[in-house]
Amino acid sequence: MSFTRVSEIGEFGLIDKLYQIVQPTEQQLATLKKGIGDDCAVIDLQNGKYQVLSTDLLLEHIHFDLLTTPLEHLGAKAISVNVSDICAMNARPLYATVSVALSEKISVEMMTSLYSGIKKAAEQYRIAIVGGDTSASTAGLVISVTVVGEVEAEHLVYRSGAAVGDLICVTGDVGRSYAGLKVLMRERQLMLELFAENPDMDRDSYKPDFSEYQSAIEKHLLPKARLDIIKLFAEKHLVPTAMIDISDGLGSEIKHICQASGTGALLEENRIPILSEVREIASEFEDDALTYALFGGEDYELCFTIRPSDFPKIESVKDISVIGRVQPKAFGVKLRDMYGYEEDLSQYSGFEHFAKPQSKDTVADSTHEHQHDHDDEEDVWGEAKS
Template structure:
């Protein structure tokens, strides 16, 4: 995929030359970033705040397919999936470190594209790049990003705080990233069979973007702060809605009831799922990679949130003995099961 571009061998720069080249345009934006790239370790000062840290690993062939994932989008997404974990703690993300393993097939220009995507995400979400590492890789492209943020102790949300009667809320809409992935996989197979056929993505822009360029929901954290709502629990929807609901219920030692007709599904997601012979509800429950925020609030906070069109109340928390269940559109009760992404599934 790099034949038509000017090609510079990474070995010409060496490790430290490569790091300097890739990070020279990144600017420090936070007072908490005392020292960023360029020394043996970064230096951070968060004063009275508690520090939040999260790490994600993205592996070529497991988490992404370069047959249809542009490298700029990959860099952007790699940052977003990490920032989402900080936002899921009701915190503010401020710094990242980036480590990459690169195989010999990648010229400098390809790695520059990855860092362009990283820089776009840093600029949009006000993030400092403060360090990382580079290495050669015999297993394809590897990207590891650590995100760092902060929050006041009393503002941090964990998964284990849901109480009986709390309302289950989710931001945005669900299933789009998974259905977008199915479209990309379909077009890849068609291309492999006949490279002369152009991809048919007309009308699918929204769900393709949901897969290739997700957005961390920092705005939801800001909204909750403005409305003076402290969620009783929170998690990001990375592995599928059902899986995340079960995480909250398990760690909070509670059950739940959700309603199929309350699940937020975009019309393009719904229609495309049907075209592909998929159940839109299953896509919403088990698709994953939506990176929306799932959280519980006290019923007393309902009035503050009820008119926000970007937040859907999909159910409520029950006692543990009631189990975790979904009421279908036809009033049939289904046990809620996690069938989404499994990092170790072969």
């Protein structure tokens, strides 16, 4: 048998290959509206509603480090990242199952903290934990969550509905989670060096001061799924043409929408909502905050497209920024900076498991402050919020 390393085809290449093995039969396709290839699987309940399902894994040493991650936060995050997928389909979460695999170092008290976070998140999103599984593990702590949701047929949103001329929007701000991760990674290294120099030190007594970076760290450790935006859409009678949640980075998610929709996109750099705190942290690491926003990932905001005629419905919403327009496929996916230079984003990617090591070069050389004065542009853009 030949041996092909997964890194040679990448995460998405592996998914495509495995899908060829397990793709549904014609009989199963009768009620399956969408399988692999979107944020959730979609099943036709044949009563005017669709059921949506999402599953995610969180693995110690891959997705989190217990040295810098409170277990209560981890439990809440495990729920939130799955609910975020449900939101990306414009659906409401209803039920969840939680499975965990534990190494010997995990105590009953630690599991209690983990599930306390799970409970708090479940209550926040009004979902019921209805089952799961437990197992021993030789590879650290593993958490697998599946969330089931529901949506009316006419409100379901895929990645694939964007059309040329649509406005590209994003909720909240982007890049903050990656900024928080950078701070945590730096602190982790400092902690390991400190403990190595002081082997008798009481590790539980060491409390680093994160007050200066609190917002960024909370965004990474305790993200919130944007269920509030889904409720807002319902109130505004707005159905986006395409939508995705930002788990791998804004630039990567835009490319997913374009690939699924058969379109291109033009993003305006000075409309991408990046907080001053993110710029300050990026500067500390001699990085570009724009790179954090485009390729950092784990913001769990929503990126969506709307028809220009729907712009008045979101114009006054401070938590939504219009950052670009959908273009013909031949245009590609590009970023235009404040000087008018257009950068092709197809050469860059967000986070991808099994990817070959690559340089995360910046897509903009400068670290200038992004401007938010666009009075001379078309009213349809509205005002970028940050």
